[in-house]
Amino acid sequence: MYLEYLGPKQANTAEHLKTIDMAIAGRVDGIITQGIGEEQFNHLVTKAKEKSIPIVTIDTDAPESERAVYVGTDNYYSGFIAGKAIINDTTGRQHVAIVTGRHDAPHQKLRVQGFMDAIATEKRISVLTVEESNITEIGASEAAHKILKQYPSVTAFYGTSALDGIGIAKVVSNLKAEDNIYIIGFDILSETLEYIENGLIEATVVQFPYQMGYESVERLIQLNEGKELQPLQHTDTKIVHKEDLPLDPATMSGGQQP
Template sequence: MSRLSIMAYSFGILFFLVSCSFASFYGYKVVTHDLPKEEKTVEKYNYHFVLVSQELDNEYWRLVEKGARAAAKQYGVLLEYAGPKQANIEDHVKTIEMSAASKVDGIMTQGLSDEQFTPLINRVVAKGIPVITVDTDAANSKRLAYIGTDNYYSGYLAGNALIADTKGKANVAIITGSFYANHMQQRVKGFQDAVKGEKGIHIVTIQESEISRVKAAEKANQILQDHPEVNAFFGTSALDGIEIAHVVEKYKKQDQIYIIAFDTLPETLDYIRKGTIKATVVQEPYEMGYKAVKMMIDLREGKTVPPIVHTDTRILRKGDLPVNYHVRLEVNR
């Protein structure tokens, strides 16, 4: 092979090797740029709070949860929503105890019973975990604040509404969510005090629904059978009024029986539009949840919060109800 041929051959090999090197280099760059490294995002939270409800899937408490989650998202809080699947005071107590044992930064809950909740809340606060009561107060405990309805006043409003709407003449049956729960007791007491001066109004019976749709319907049905003189109902929990209305419609007595309910769940509003429920007590569960989280943050940061914050309470009738009432509430949130 001539010297010239050898040089050409060597140059060809060198060119090939250099080309491969460049191809490998650029190929590597393309791969690394096209396939970015996996990044694990660990979300950081300022605080860890627990909201303990009376009944986990209760529609009213889901609205409280919705408000609490909105505030938690805004202020960087890890929020857990917990509680018994069905209203049960022992399970409720256990949930609070477990939350305290996990050393969360704050607990928001109802103060359902003085006998069981006052010492429980006192023990939790003694461990350095602040407690705010929501919807139902435990006024004799060491809870740091309460936010929610003035339940006595709400019952009193309901009584005055019934007086006005029935012109002071009615035989009333009350179905209440719970005989032991403070807020239900206060609503019944407020209602009783409002109507006690009216000679034409008689409270015939008071029954307990145990925060159960089925029980509320059973009680309403039994009342209509046992007390045919009853021509008015007061339901003190969100589900009571709905099930009373359902039973009254079943008997086709919606034009003969006056119903005043509690809260503005979609079904309640539908019954008001139809005229089966004549009035309802409006609470602000979303606001309770939202402000409870904000108050807990203030407490953790050493700020002073008012011991009692009463959210708005009013009476709603069909004439007060725009067609898009429920939608409007959601938009305003």
């Protein structure tokens, strides 16, 4: 088996789509790619299927396309457990602000919706606003600063992409408001873990990217062997608090959870 890694040097949807088209033209035996929520992506998936090239989406799904299998986080569930975490970790009235990567990104929308559904019956918790960060730290900081100015009653933040929690934490720290603000983030960047250790970020939602990569290759091999697979192959997701640190590298790289 020969596995080639291709893609744009920076996030660029047009180049991403062009690379997929080139792979199809090259008559590869299968493609693993992040799903893209655009009609052109759906057309390319259909084109690949017509040439008997299975496509496995990883990390970000494109459920409206004809992709064979999605391997990655159940984004609705990840938002749901984030909502359950804030219920379990807090007492009293909570006014939550959500900072999300992009309003139009399907996986980000699912992380918001899961959270909303988790707290729906918890009358003491309400969401004040949902702001966009454009999946950048500075965007998250700007959103958090805007929220703290417009909504002085805010008591909690939920960041739905990897840099959101960091950007929120920096603003909260600069304003010396950490004693009154609960923050739950996403992913385990080193800076996120530092903020958890010093108590500024209370918790984070952890994904398993190694597991995603490993299982996506396995599923592509199985598809080429003609096996029938369930279209949704969800990988592990869990909440991490300070007491869970330090993390076991073997576990975080995709080993089985206890």
